[in-house]
Each structure stands twice: as C-alpha cells, then as structure tokens.
Amino acid sequence: MKKRILIIGAGPSGLAAAANILEMAANEVEVTIVHMGHHVGGKAASYVNAAGEHIEHGWHMVLGFYTRMRGLLARAGISFDRAFSSMRGQSHVYETWSKRLHTIDASGSKVAFAARFSQYDGLPFGDRANYSRVMADAFLFATSGANLLEHDDICFDAWAQERGLREHVTRYAIFRVLREGYFNFPERISAYHALQTLRLMSDTQKAEAFVCRGEWSETVWKPVAAYVERLGAKIIPYTMVTDFIYEGRRITGLRVSRPDPEGHHHGASSWPKGGIPREANSDHALSTFDSVISTIPVGVLCTLNQTDQAWWQSPFFARIKNLRSATTLAMRIITKEPVRQLMGPVFGMRAPLGIATDMTGHLTEKHGPGSVIDFCGQEAGFESWSDDAIVDFTLENYARTLGMKPIARADLSWLEFHRNASNHEQLLLCEPGVNVFRPGAKTPFHNLFFAGDWTRNDVDVVCMEGAIASADSASRAALAYLSQI
C-alpha cells in the first residue's frame, strides 16, 4: 500500500513539496494538498473576484538566482521566457537629499553585483566612496565562504558601521533598499539576511529581476498545480487546519474547518483581520495520512492548538512564538492616460508603499492606453491610517517622486488596494536575531515536517525561492521518514 503524505498549504512551498515527492516516489507515495483558500499560490497568488476581475495579492519579482523555482516551472511545462519579462537590470532609487531618482543600471556585462553600487550617483562624493567601499567589503565577505549565520544577531546598519560606514550614510535610500525590499522598513534587517542576499545575487545574471507577464496564479501556480495533479496529487481547497492532533511524538490527525468564503473570493480585497470566519458545522478531523508537511505561515501556525499549553510551552514551539511578521500592503493602479514610464522598480519612495513598478510594458494583456503601476510596502507606522489615506498619499507621493503632474483618483481607470493584515498573508520579518528561532524541516513529531519561506532552508532569505528550497528539505525528510515505517 502507498504511504500517504498530507501537505498543508498550496503556496510555492506546498506545491514544490508535492512536485518533489511525486517526482521522486510517485509509485510509493500518495500526496494530498489541503489549503484554506480557493486559489493556489499562497501569498504569491492572484485570484478572481466576484466581478470576474483578476486581482494580484501583491507585486512579485523573480530574481536570477531563483534556480529552484525556474526548475519547478520548467518541469511543469512553463516557458520562463514566455511567462516572465526582464526588467533589464534597471532599478531606480529616490534620494530625498537630492530630490531625484537615481538609476542603477546593471545590464550588460556580467559584472559583480557590488559594481552596481559603486556606479550609483545618488550620494555626495565622500559618502559615495564610503558607501561603495563598505558595500564592496560586504560583498567580498558575503562571497568569501564565511559563515554568514554568525551575523544574524546584528542589524545590517550596525554591521556596516562596524566596518566604517558613516552612520548618516545608513539614512540614504540606497542603503534602505534591502530593508524595503524585504518589507522590513522601518524595522531593521539582520546582517545575515542582507549578506545572504548579496551572496545569492553575486553577479548580474543572478541579480537580474523579472516580472510576470500575466496574473501569477494563472501563469504560474495553476500550471504548477496542474502538473502536481498530473503526477497524482489531490488538491483540496477551502480546508483550514485549526489544530494538530497528536499522540506522543506522532501527529495522528488534523482538525480542520471550512473558512467562510466571504472574503477573498467574493470581492473583499483580503481576508478579514484576526481569525478567519468559519462556516457553521464545518469542523471535522482528517487522519488519513502517515506524514504531514505543514507550510502554514508562522503567523497562522502560532494561532493553532490555542488551548494546548503543553504544545506551546515545549522548547521547540515556544521558540517559534518569537518570530514576527509584517503586514504587507499592495496596490495596483491603471491610469487613464499614460504617465512617465520607467523600466524597473523604484525604491526609496516614502512608506507605506515605498516600492513602485511600472508594469505597462511587461504585461501581455493590454489595459487601455494608460499605465499599469504596482506598489508594495508594509503597514508599520501607518496602522492608524485609513486605506483611503494611504492610497491618496501614495498617488500624490508617486507623482511627486517621478516629477509628474499630480495623479488623482479621477485619473485612474483601476485601483486595487490590499492590506494584507490577516496573519495568513503576512510575511516573516527578517529582523536581527530571529534566525535562531526559525525551525528547520524536522520537528519533535516524527511524522511532521515544516516548510515555508519562514523556515530555515538553503536559500534562507524570505522569498519564493526560499519557500521552494524549504520544500526540498521537507520532502526529503518526509520521504526518509516514510521509508523507515
């Protein structure tokens, strides 16, 4: 009889885990995926609202070093070149001191990623020399093979200052890019996360950024899900795990219920804040598995087994409670008339939506004569601001940053705004000192394995590639366990 693996979650890590397992052992193992939404792709998903419109959960880019993700897409039959469009090594940073956008152009030769920074003209001469020297040192250190993990308990600002970066240089937008990119602004980012990013993006090819030419779920995750179904997986939506049931060191069941589809599916822009409403009488238990891989985001995981003191006081799970997540924000606008177009993302704009990308030229589907612009950022500091206040501020801020005439709501043909406040949609904060609290694939339960961008993995930076890398270890560990029972 085939052994049964239950995977919780159909985000990048859940789908990748299913693909890995079935590719390696389809004859010996049965895979079922349960996930709480109706759409696959998790935080990197898009979905269709009640009016039939495609909505993105948030702007996503794929970087050159995402080799695992590219491998998965290729195996699922997705042509990367057809699905993704390169931003040609371009990005822009708005510096408040110069009140200008400064372009980083890393296209062309296969220069080291650090060279991007030294060519950056957004700092006064002395500061630029200081910044470039420290970034070159950081880059050399990151690529030297040193154990970067030892630098997790210090923020990157302090790490750089210890190496001679002048304190005020940390306040330039160029130095905030990584914090903003990982939604850790205004929080700090750990030196480990920053250095690991430099290591991963060690040349122009690995640092090249791509965006999806279509909707994420349609273009990427649905074909990947179809692929794992072809391999034999069963995917069950609307199944929300609320508790793990266990005996000794074995998970024997999962308590699940059906989330009330009011929310994502029927027009609201996100699941409600706090607990997800459940359909009445939908609670039941699942126990038809030998092993479980959970890709539940850490914020949600911490709400499971609420009343189980023993669970949360155990050293393993107590540590996980130290991890915090960010409420990400995302917005897409389509203007009626075209506005100033830039290739590549703009960083350094004022929070909360401090990153903007003109998607007009990248999307296969045309959206009228206007421009399609995606914004993302995080809520911290703006918790008391209403959605309207954030939208209006961002429109005004974007126009001012790019030196355009003001954009009003009346100038838009489309506006969508997401406040990913529900813990299902939050992203792990990679602030200093958290890495020791991130678990690996193995747990104290012999048949429970963790995956997800928030767990420790070979990539170890919070992104889709990290999620997919975590699936590698979890699927190998789960198969090893099953081979023993």
Add this chain to the structure above:
Amino acid sequence: MPLLASFKALLFLAFALTPLTSQAAAYPLEAEYEVPAAKEVGTTAGQLRIRGMAGGGLIASIRERSTASVALEGVIEKMFAPWIGLRASGFISVPFDGQLQLISARLGPSVHFLPYRAVDVGLFFDGGFATLDLFTDIRTAMAMLGSGTTLDVYVTSSVAIHFEGLLQGGIASRNGDARVILMPSLLTGLGFVF
C-alpha cells in the same frame, strides 16, 4: 473697520483650521527620510586611507656627511580594526645636491591610539625594499626598514591633514662595502579617507 475685519478673519481662520489640521495625520516616518549632515570623523575599522605627503628629510650614510632632500610619500592604509591597520608606502627623495637618492616601497602594520576622534596619533613599523641612486650607474638595491609616528587631523569625514615623522634605514652594499643608510624625514600632506 479694517482692524475689526482682520480680527473676524483671524477668528474664522482659527475655527476653520482647527478641524482641518487635526484631520491630516502627521507623516509618522519623517525622521527616517532625513539625511543628517556628515559629522562622523576619525579613524575607524574598515577604512581605506589614501594620502600624498611632501616634506624634507636628511639622508645620512655612516662615514659620509648627510645631505638634505625633498621627501615625497604616498600611503595607502587599510584599517582592520579601529586601531590596527596595514599600510603600504611608496617613498621617493629628491636630493638637493644630486647625491644619495632613495626610493622605497614598504609594507607594515600601523597602530592608531585615538580612533573615532578628530585628532588621531599613531605609530607604524614597516619593511620592504629600496634603491639608492636608481637613476645613476651606481644604483644599489637594498632591504629597507621603516618606522614612524603619525598625526592625523580630520577636516571633514573624508579629508584629513596628515603629519608624519619617518625614519628609514637599511644596509647598502657599495663597492664591496656595507654602508648603513639612514633617512629621517618629516612629511605633511592631505589624505582622503573613506
């Protein structure tokens, strides 16, 4: 009348503006976007310090009288800790009377006693090789040791005035004779620190 009008206008403004200003939330992260003026000075870890200096020196050879020279030196120094660095120096003397011209290239550690301060003093010890009278027929190569003290006065975060007292010494072989060459110099110059 105009006084009353302006009083009324003031009253109106006071009432009209109160709800407006209390509605518009202050931008909470204003300070995050301000770049303070550069005020960090001093020697720090990681720093790369490049300087060019000029001064005067005496080149002396035991059993010969000493001759005065113009001394020029270029130094690149990399700090590995706030107080310890490695410096590479290139030195050239321009003798007034055309005698005993010294060129040296040396490498060695430096110690800084007052890092993170506008005025820093330090010591260095180095060694390398040198040539005597390179541009003549009696050119001689030799090993060279150096040692000295430094005084750095930071003008800005990036620019410092440097003073250096340097003593170089080596043994040259001339016409089968071993001759001790000593060259004390005093130098000053400008440096770029980043």
